[in-house]
Amino acid sequence: MESNPVDSSSRPAPSPRNNMAVLISCGVFVACMVGAAYAAVPLYDLYCKATGYNGTTQKVEQASDVILKDRIRVEFDTNVASDLNWDFKPVEAFVNPRIGETVRVNFRVTNNSTREKTGRSVFNVTPMVAGAYFNKLECFCFTDVTLKPGETREMPVVFFVDPEIVNPPETKDMKVLTLSYTFYSSQKQKPVAAANAADESVAKKL
Numbered sequence: 001m002e003s004n005p006v007d008s009s010s011r012p013a014p015s016p017r018n019n020m021a022v023l024i025s026c027g028v029f030v031a032c033m034v035g036a037a038y039a040a041v042p043l044y045d046l047y048c049k050a051t052g053y054n055g056t057t058q059k060v061e062q063a064s065d066v067i068l069k070d071r072i073r074v075e076f077d078t079n080v081a082s083d084l085n086w087d088f089k090p091v092e093a094f095v096n097p098r099i100g101e102t103v104r105v106n107f108r109v110t111n112n113s114t115r116e117k118t119g120r121s122v123f124n125v126t127p128m129v130a131g132a133y134f135n136k137l138e139c140f141c142f143t144d145v146t147l148k149p150g151e152t153r154e155m156p157v158v159f160f161v162d163p164e165i166v167n168p169p170e171t172k173d174m175k176v177l178t179l180s181y182t183f184y185s186s187q188k189q190k191p192v193a194a195a196n197a198a199d200e201s202v203a204k205k206l
Helices: 016-051 128-133 192-205
Strands: 073-080 086-090 103-111 117-126 134-138 145-147 152-161 176-185
Touching: 073 086, 073 103, 086 176, 103 145, 117 128, 128 134, 145 152, 152 176
Parallel strands: 073 176
Antiparallel strands: 086 103, 103 152, 117 145, 117 176, 134 152
């Protein structure tokens, strides 16, 4: 038997309306994926701050009213990004407070460059599981610090270790914590008035 060839011209042409629906669906999908990617960073940050995940410490407004007899050693680690010519060290390498006791420590930073520089620090606690129990009352982290050439400044951190740390099996025998800070270069934002003046100056030149 001879087979009859299929006449491609007899197939119905795709509807422009169907093509448009596919394009719109793809566009919506891409937009949703981009939105989810941007939202993931702040949501992850909020999750870390709420749970102490990844060694993120907690910011609180009130000191602990419970102080245990047990002590815990808190060591300090400091780092500076390679593009920021600063010296950054703790005044004390470690402290050994009672658990629940409010402690104030200082960090000293010096701008070794010949220009004014602005930096911003990030931090974490290790072991990471202890982040949820490390409570800060005062901290210089996540704020711009601007230093003139050769300027040295001392910056305080006030904290306590939550007495609840002695209850969970994974932290009850913990004797040493490490609070780490890293300074990165930060672009100092211009005041709105200055930015507007600069824009007007550029517009006049054009």
